[in-house]
Amino acid sequence: MNMKPKETDWNQLFSIIEKHKHEKWGLIPLLQDIQESFGYIPPDSIEPVAQALNMFPSQVQGVITFYAGFTLKPRGKYVIRCCRGTACHVKGSRSILRLMKKELGLEEGETSEDYQFTLETVACLGACFLAPTMMVNRDYFGKLSPTKVNSVLSQYKKSEKC
Amino acid sequence: ELIPSVMEFPRFNQEKRVVMEKCGRIDPEDIYDYIAESGYSSLVKALQLKPEEIIREVQESGLRGRGGAGFPTGRKWELARQARGENKIIICNADEGDPGAYMDRTILESNPHQVLEGMILCAYAVGAGNATVYVRAEYPLAVKTVTRAIQQAKELRLLGKGILGTDFDLEINVFRGSGAFVCGEETALIQSIEGHRGTPQHRPPYPVERGLRGQPTVINNVKTLASVPQILNHGAAWYRSIGTESSPGTAIFSVVGSVVHPGLVEIPMGVTLRTLIFDICGGIPNKKKFKAVQIGGPSGGCLPADFLDTPIDFDSLTEAGAMMGSGGMVVMDEDSCVVDVSRYFLDFTQKESCGKCTFCRVGTYHLLSILERLTKGEGKEGDLEQLENLSLDIKNGSLCGLGKTAPNPVLTSLRYFRDEYEAHVSEKRCPGK
Ligand SMILES: NC(=O)C1=CN([C@@H]2O[C@H](COP(=O)(O)OP(=O)(O)OC[C@H]3O[C@@H](n4cnc5c(N)ncnc54)[C@H](O)[C@@H]3O)[C@@H](O)[C@H]2O)C=CC1
Ligand SMILES: Cc1cc2nc3c(=O)[nH]c(=O)nc-3n(C[C@H](O)[C@H](O)[C@H](O)COP(=O)(O)O)c2cc1C
Ligand code: SF4
Ligand code: FES
Numbered sequence: 060m061n062m063k064p065k066e067t068d069w070n071q072l073f074s075i076i077e078k079h080k081h082e083k084w085g086l087i088p089l090l091q092d093i094q095e096s097f098g099y100i101p102p103d104s105i106e107p108v109a110q111a112l113n114m115f116p117s118q119v120q121g122v123i124t125f126y127a128g129f130t131l132k133p134r135g136k137y138v139i140r141c142c143r144g145t146a147c148h149v150k151g152s153r154s155i156l157r158l159m160k161k162e163l164g165l166e167e168g169e170t171s172e173d174y175q176f177t178l179e180t181v182a183c184l185g186a187c188f189l190a191p192t193m194m195v196n197r198d199y200f201g202k203l204s205p206t207k208v209n210s211v212l213s214q215y216k217k218s219e220k221c
Numbered sequence: 222e223l224i225p226s227v228m229e230f231p232r233f234n235q236e237k238r239v240v241m242e243k244c245g246r247i248d249p250e251d252i253y254d255y256i257a258e259s260g261y262s263s264l265v266k267a268l269q270l271k272p273e274e275i276i277r278e279v280q281e282s283g284l285r286g287r288g289g290a291g292f293p294t295g296r297k298w299e300l301a302r303q304a305r306g307e308n309k310i311i312i313c314n315a316d317e318g319d320p321g322a323y324m325d326r327t328i329l330e331s332n333p334h335q336v337l338e339g340m341i342l343c344a345y346a347v348g349a350g351n352a353t354v355y356v357r358a359e360y361p362l363a364v365k366t367v368t369r370a371i372q373q374a375k376e377l378r379l380l381g382k383g384i385l386g387t388d389f390d391l392e393i394n395v396f397r398g399s400g401a402f403v404c405g406e407e408t409a410l411i412q413s414i415e416g417h418r419g420t421p422q423h424r425p426p427y428p429v430e431r432g433l434r435g436q437p438t439v440i441n442n443v444k445t446l447a448s449v450p451q452i453l454n455h456g457a458a459w460y461r462s463i464g465t466e467s468s469p470g471t472a473i474f475s476v477v478g479s480v481v482h483p484g485l486v487e488i489p490m491g492v493t494l495r496t497l498i499f500d501i502c503g504g505i506p507n508k509k510k511f512k513a514v515q516i517g518g519p520s521g522g523c524l525p526a527d528f529l530d531t532p533i534d535f536d537s538l539t540e541a542g543a544m545m546g547s548g549g550m551v552v553m554d555e556d557s558c559v560v561d562v563s564r565y566f567l568d569f570t571q572k573e574s575c576g577k578c579t580f581c582r583v584g585t586y587h588l589l590s591i592l593e594r595l596t597k598g599e600g601k602e603g604d605l606e607q608l609e610n611l612s613l614d615i616k617n618g619s620l621c622g623l624g625k626t627a628p629n630p631v632l633t634s635l636r637y638f639r640d641e642y643e644a645h646v647s648e649k650r651c652p653g654k
Contacts, residue, residue: 086416087399112416125418125575127400128358145321145518145551146477148565181359182320182402182569187477188484197361 067101080111086122090129099130135170135177137215139163140194144183147191155191155203156180162212176215232482235501237463237489239471240447241324244331249366252373255334261379263453267342268387275346276302279449281457283469288314288405288442289517289546290622291468291535294449297439300429301347304437309349311340312414312433312440315356315363316398316405319518319547320569322475324485325443329356329363332447333370337393339446341379342453344391347439352393355410358400368395402573406621407432407440409575420575421621444473464490468534472548476502479509479554488533495529498552509554512653513638517546519566520626522633523559542633544626558653559634560645564592570627580618584611585627592631600646608635608642 075092079085089108093100100123109116123129141156156167165171165178184192189201193211200211238244247254255261267275280295301309313336317325329336340352356364371393374380382390396414398404404413408422411433432438448470452460461469468490474497477483481503488497494514498504505511515523522543524531531537535545553562571585588611591604612628619625635642644652 084414084416087413088397091397091399122416122418125401126413129399143320145319145515145549145565146475146483147321149478149551149553149557149562182318183323183359185323185326185360187321187323187475190477190483 067097067103071096072101072104072107076108076111086112086114086119087126090119090123094129097133099133102131132170133174135174137175137195138177138179139212140179140181140184142182142184142186142190142192142194143180144187144190146183146187150190152191152203155193155205155208158205158208159193159212162209232486232501232503235492235496236487237471238487239451239460239463240335240444240473241328241332241485241487242451243335244327247332249331249333250369252334252370252377255332259454260334260450261338263450264338264341264379265385267345267453268385268389272302272346272348275342275453278453278457279346282452282460283457283467284445284448284452284460285468285470285535286442287444287448287473287548288440289520289544289548291545294441294445297429297441298343298347300427301349301437301439304430306435306437308351308434308436309344309347310433310436310438311344311347311349311352312407312410312438313340313352313354313443313446314405314407314410314440315354315360315443316410317357317360317443317547318402318405318573319549321477321551322518322547322549324473324475324548326357326360326363327485328443328447329354329360330366333367334374335447335450336367336443337370337374337380339441339449340393341384341391342449343439343441343446345389347437349439350390350392352391353414353433354393354395355404355414356395356397358398364395364397371395401575402569403575403621403623406623409621410440411438418575420577421623423620465532465534467536472533472545474533474548474550476550476552478550478552479505479557480552481506490534491532493530493532494524497533497550498529502552505552505554507554509556511552512555512557513553513559513634515551515553515562515566515630516543516549517629518549519570520544520622520629521546521549522629523562523637524633525637527637542629542636544629556653558596558651559638559641560592560651561596563630563634564589564596566630567592567627570623574623574627578619578624580615581620581624581627584615584618585624587611588615588628588631595642595645596651598645598649600649602646604646605635605639605642 079089105119109119170177186192191203192201276298284294285291315325401419403409404419406421409419413419428438464470471487473487567589571589574581576582612632
């Protein structure tokens, strides 16, 4: 099944812009709203956002690229975040990440061609006592071992097939 | 008789909970739970006092900023009170960027009202009408908990117009970060609220003079603010009776790595590293030997066993070459590689540099590439000298704390574990493994 993202829903986009247009310094909350609704910031939304806030498109672009929380590329249905924080690092998260890369065939920040999986790293999931940890969308998994990583990943891979 | 009581475990008789006293004991979603534990009683008391009296009490308590630098909180508030401005602002810094620390998150998620109460007290003391909680992007639950807590406080008229029937007004809102470590730095934090890239700005002017929207702004850490209701409730003298002369109160650490009981610990300042690591956290597992402890996150330092009797407080840690910082603590046993831990932190700071200063942007990149070569066994003669020189250049040539402190993990581990670095160069291997 190919999950390639749909065309940008302009109505939705414009209602988000309308909502934040009159806030002072609404840019970041506006971008957060777009990111959450679409899963990324469609590049062709930069122009209308800039226009609404009376900014240059380059300024908006600059803000988007500065923050790790904003992406200009669509992401997969399952966003897999491997924690690379200190607690996880000392418990071997580097090899956990290596295993994930191999299993998914993705590098950090990449999305699979069928838009199923995106692989990301984060600085800390705030669950250090369970290190090493990972997150799939909003679900946490801790005390990871290679076997556990494999079973978590295959669970998501399988849920696609049926 | 044979079963020891809870209080016989060091974990319980050495810990002292001031900031986290109510965490885990109340329902964070129910304001009445907090009130039943004498929550908001400091506020009721404080509203009958003059703002100056509150500031004096905080000054007398000796409370120092828990964001890491330890600036006297009472002094900061006094400066903000004296500053000229119609619309003063309070910001609670909950950006908690240290990768491996989660105490601010824990406090916000398990007792948000104590933080709000601290913010209200601060606003009353300095004369502010607006406040913001700046929460790190990766903490959606904290955002939810705090947002609900604000709503509940409003319903009980602890926030909003005419707080508890006085003519004091305060609005608190929540701003979510967008995933940039440097935004924990106060001037970058202000930039990002204003909708810009989060690049640090030159100080002075300090935020207490000109901060958000050009207004005098008090920025305090979550733990700093959460200490205030306790201080006003029990008095400055009580607070001073905990901890040390120059660092009163408690410290919260997130202890991770090679310890039997990792996790969050709140201890009185002045407890030694040995007590914390060996008694409270149960020591090193698997009969391994202690090698080093890295304190203070990416801006902190790495200390060897000789420093185990160092008391934990702002000044002693700085003197030893580490720092209180965010409260991250990584314990390493004989098998771990100090060069790898330095490489890890450099990798982090290098990615998070905002790029404004050349030394920070390019210098950290070079530092990292040398460390990477060392850990791969490709070290060269002269590498260590270059690490040292580069580190000093980065410290001197950087605008904000990120660049100024980024070389700390390298400099301290190089100072205390030079032989290990040398082994990486001459023997192309890690003596730890
Ligand atoms: N909590 C965390 O996750 C992290 C904490 N840090 C810590 O941050 C610290 C560095 O932060 P900085 O803000 O650069 O420290 P700083 O020492 O420059 O300032 C500390 C506070 O005191 C205020 N201040 C200092 N001098 C002042 C003056 N003359 N007048 C008025 N106000 C004054 C500043 O505005 C600031 O709020 C480091 O100690 C580091 O450990 C760093 C990274 C992460
Ligand atoms: C790179 C960098 C990151 C920082 N991150 C944080 C943070 O996550 N939380 C925090 O409270 N202070 C952080 N600080 C320190 C703040 O600039 C500021 O000193 C602090 O919020 C003041 O609060 P306090 O007086 O209560 O300590 C950071 C500083 C630097 C240089
Ligand atoms: S020291 Fe680094 S993070 Fe700080 S302003 Fe300069 S480039 Fe940016
Ligand atoms: S370091 Fe991985 S959860 Fe904190």
